[in-house]
Amino acid sequence: MAFSSSCKMKLTCVTSHVPEAILKPVLEDITREELEIFRSYTITSIDEKLLISHAYNAERGQYNGSIILGSVRSLLSSQIGKNEKVVVVLDRDLYVPGLNFIFGIAEFPGRFAIVSITRLRESFYGFQENIGILMERLKKEILHELGHTFGLDHCPNFCVMMFSNCIDEVDMKPPKYCKRCKAKIIKGCNP
Ligand SMILES: [Zn+2]
Numbered sequence: 494m495a496f497s498s499s500c501k502m503k504l505t506c507v508t509s510h511v512p513e514a515i516l517k518p519v520l521e522d523i524t525r526e527e528l529e530i531f532r533s534y535t536i537t538s539i540d541e542k543l544l545i546s547h548a549y550n551a552e553r554g555q556y557n558g559s560i561i562l563g564s565v566r567s568l569l570s571s572q573i574g575k576n577e578k579v580v581v582v583l584d585r586d587l588y589v590p591g592l593n594f595i596f597g598i599a600e601f602p603g604r605f606a607i608v609s610i611t612r613l614r615e616s617f618y619g620f621q622e623n624i625g626i627l628m629e630r631l632k633k634e635i636l637h638e639l640g641h642t643f644g645l646d647h648c649p650n651f652c653v654m655m656f657s658n659c660i661d662e663v664d665m666k667p668p669k670y671c672k673r674c675k676a677k678i679i680k681g682c683n684p
């Protein structure tokens with residue numbers, strides 16, 4: 494896929510507990526194969542407490558994704574550029590009011606996205622942990638949430654922007670945008 498040379502963005506991945514050994518291959522894949530729009534990526538760490546301390550709901554035993562997104566925005570907005578996307582990868586069970594859980598959440602459109610690996614783990618469903626499966630799912634969810642930051646809605650095609658209600662639906666969707674979604678990302682890139 495060819496892009497105009499002016500259409501280049503920066504991808505920053507922010508985490509506190511998720512190992513680089515998991516994140517690096519996933520981000521390599523994403524920036525090389527699917528979102529070449531990103532010139533490069535960096536991984537930076539953050540003190541997770543800054544993001545989640547006000548988001549915990551003790552009754553649910555989960556963290557409110559909207560509140561975390563707000564914290565991310567207020568903490569990082571001044572530090573990141575106009576042509577930069579930030580994906581925060583956490584290992585916390587997330588929800589938003591009205592939904593039992595979410596795999597991730599993003600500004601629509603915007604610069605900030607959050608993905609949790611908690612429900613992407615095989616161990617969450619009582620199976621033996623499988624890092625390969627975890628990385629494949631994480632790749633899809635990062636692509637999905639970044640898609641929202643580019644203004645993509647859920648997609649009826651066979652596409653990473655398909656809505657997933659459960660882990661089987663994550664596994665069913667491809668780690669790729671359909672032609673229509675990909676074209677929208679390229680069209681929306683105005684550095
Ligand atoms: Zn979505």
Ligand SMILES: [Zn+2]
Nearest residue numbers: 648652671674
């Ligand atoms: Zn699509």
